[in-house]
Amino acid sequence: MKYGINMTASKIRGFGMKKTITVCLIACIIFYLVFHFYTSGPVSSVTLPYSLEETISRRLSTRNYISVDISSQQLLDVLWAAYGYANAHRSAPLIGYDHSLIIFPVNATGSYQYIPENNSLVTHDLSVNKETIRSHDQGWPSDASAVLVVVWNSTKMSNGFFASAEAGCFVQNVYLAAASLDLGTCCVGYIESAGLRSDLGLSDDLTPLLVMPLGYPADPYPPASPNYDMMTGNLPPVQYSNMSFKEATANVTFAHHWTAENLSQQELSQLLWATYGYTNVTHDSTYHRTTPSAYGIYPLVIFVSNATGVYQYLPETHSVVELLSGDKRWEMEKTCSVQTWAADAPALFLVAYNSSYNNGDTGDGGAVSHEFIEVDSGAAVQQLFLEASAFNLSANIVSNSLETWNGATAEELRNILNLPQSLIPLYLIPIGHKTTTPIHDVAAANITPSQTMVIAGTTLDINVTIQNLGDYVENCSLTLYANATVIGNQTVHNFLDGTTSTLTFTWNTIGFEMGNYTLAASIEPVPDETNTDNNSLDDIQIIIIPEFSTAVLVLLMLATFLIVIAYKNKLGCLRLSLR
Ligand SMILES: Cc1cc2nc3c(=O)[nH]c(=O)nc-3n(C[C@H](O)[C@H](O)[C@H](O)COP(=O)(O)O)c2cc1C
Structure with a gap:
């Protein structure tokens, strides 16, 4: 026995100090990796090999989460699919004249802002974490590893309905991205928007629309497919395509x-x-x-x-x-x-x-x-x-x-x-099916004056939206008219195909008669453009009214005239009754 003890002691001594430290270090690293994996989830996310239709079939709202963090790679994968750039276009279509959402992911370490342009996160405020927003997001979403706060920036696009529809596109993408990564999520619309705005220190132009928790679901996804039992009608049963959700996102045209x-x-x-x-x-x-x-x-x-x-x-x-x-x-x-x-x-x-x-x-x-x-x-x-x-x-x-x-x-x-x-x-x-022959096609889409009535001699701002509906980058020239008179001309260089551009004109109405004017925009056809019907637009009426001072003068004179008449009549009546 003694021998044995001595043997062990001498073995340890023989092992040497250096080796002992190395073993301790390796043990520490293994311990750290196991601990880190447990608390952070996989470092790089793996998209599961589901076809798009299978991923769609898995979609459901998750309201119970386990307290395991998702990795920042998983978060970025979800955000890319939901609102990032795939092949130069955004993964959510343009509804209205600009993309107007800002996504603030909030987790235990703080709040961040998603930057779609380079698919990255920047720190928003490390003192605002998911516990800070818990009282304004219904509470339970903050149990998930991260909460995505979806905010409408009205300075980018002013139509609130379109912003909500765009948020809907984002929501659907998050559901599918989560389902394809075995993560859970839910669209939570009943939030205290003003409270969240104040928590995140946002300006009045920024309105939180909804939140989406993102984390590991307490219950795993059940096996899922389209509901073939209900497919009794005149459409053929749904098939699985060869594309995953991620591939379909990248392939959208x-x-x-x-x-x-x-x-x-x-x-x-x-x-x-x-x-x-x-x-x-x-x-x-x-x-x-x-x-x-x-x-x-x-x-x-x-x-x-x-x-x-x-x-x-x-x-x-x-x-x-x-x-x-x-x-x-x-x-x-x-x-x-x-x-x-x-x-x-x-x-x-x-x-x-x-x-x-x-x-x-x-x-x-x-x-x-x-x-x-x-x-x-x-x-x-x-x-x-x-x-x-x-x-x-x-x-x-x-x-x-x-x-x-x-x-x-x-x-x-x-x-x-x-x-x-x-x-x-x-x-x-x-x-x-998209046409395979590329074409040239530019169009005038919209004329939006800042108001439809303008006082003679003042200026009026007019926005004209043009579209490049073709398949080439174009240089094009647009002229804006008030009836037959040119208000201005602008040239757009390197106008990317599939994009929209808004040009602002200022119409100085000095020298224009009072009355009705029709605003018309006309784009000069670009080389080889065959569809020129959509190059012109003339559907906006503007009225030039008298200058304020003249108008007031006329009104004052009219009012004085009426008062004098009324006064005279009253005096006449008085005289009659005295007699
Ligand atoms: C605009 C919108 C707002 C929603 N708001 C909430 C909400 O505040 N709380 C919640 O638990 N679920 C919310 N949901 C999720 C719906 O309740 C859910 O989609 C619906 O019951 C269908 O269930 P499923 O998504 O699991 O299929 C919302 C969904 C949408 C589209």
Whole structure:
């Protein structure tokens, strides 16, 4: 025994101090790595080998999380897919005239801002962490490793409905990115926006719209597929494409021109299911669907218009019913100003809101706010883009003229499609096979004066939005007219294909007569441009009214004149009654 002890002691002594330190160091490193892995999750995220449709089928809202942190790589992977740059375009389509969201990821270490341009995070405020925002984000989202605060920057794009729809695209991407990484998330719209703004120290122009927790779910995802049991209708069963969610995101293309080839029944089936179909995963004995919905009310109706008619999608049986026969695409697109290019797509999808799912609210009084309906619709729109991409189709979105909730264009679309008042058209999405022959095509899209009435001799700011709908980088020259008089001319150099540019003109009205003027914008055709119908636009009326001082003078003289008359009449009456 003694020997034995001596042997051991001498063995340790013989091992040497250096070796002992090395062993201790290795043990420490192993301990650190195990500990770090446990607390931070995998250092680089692995996208699971699901096809897009399988990932869509897994989508569900997670409200319980385990306290394990996700890695910064996982966070960046989700943010890239949700709002980053893929092939020079953003992963969420442009709704309105600019992308207007800022994403603030908040975790235990502080709050950060996502920079899409280089897919990175910069520190926002290390003293504001997920515990700081817990009282304003419903509480439970802060149990997840990170909370994404989605903020609308109204100085970038002023239409709040479009911002909410864009947030919906972001939301859908986060759900799918999370599902493809085995992470959980949920769209949380019922937040205290002002409280979050103050927590994060944001200015009044920045409005938190919703938050999304992101972390490891307490319950693993169940096996999932499209709901084939419900697919009893006239559309073929959904198939799995060869693309993952990540590949589909990178493959999205935005088109303004398509070949004449019609969509196949299979393509139509895929697109409609992805937009609003059912999966085979249940929660409280109801099936989940491909997109989330505020309160789970699913108030959207999806229509598709092609050369033969207009059809409504029925998700419950995965079928379409004919609403109208005949080609309505051109008529529908004509309602949206110069967006008639969209009518060339073989399929024109319409996302509409059925207010009877929301206390019949066509105004602003339903249980679910219009902003939430817009988030729902953005998620459906995003699904169209992704599923189109997985089948090598190209899509676009038309929001021009649909800026106002239930406005004049919505009414026109309703009339064309014989829809009831309870249905509110929201967005048009043309989809088809992208043309392989590149073309030149620039267009004047919008003229927006700062006001429609201007006092003679003062100035008026006018924004003109132009689009490069072709496939080449262009240099183009635009002239703005008031009736036949030139207000100004501007040249845009290196105008990238598929992009929009807004030019600001200042009209000095000195020397212009009072009266009505029509503003007209005209772009000189670029070399080899054949479609020049959309180069000009003249739909804005401006009235020049008298200078303020003259107007006041006229009014004062008129008022004095009336007072004198009235006074004279009164004196006359008095004299009569005295007699
Ligand atoms: C605009 C919007 C707001 C939502 N707000 C909340 C919320 O505040 N709290 C919550 O728990 N879930 C919220 N949800 C998630 C929905 O409740 C959920 O999508 C719906 O019940 C369907 O369930 P599923 O996503 O698990 O399929 C919201 C979803 C959307 C689209």
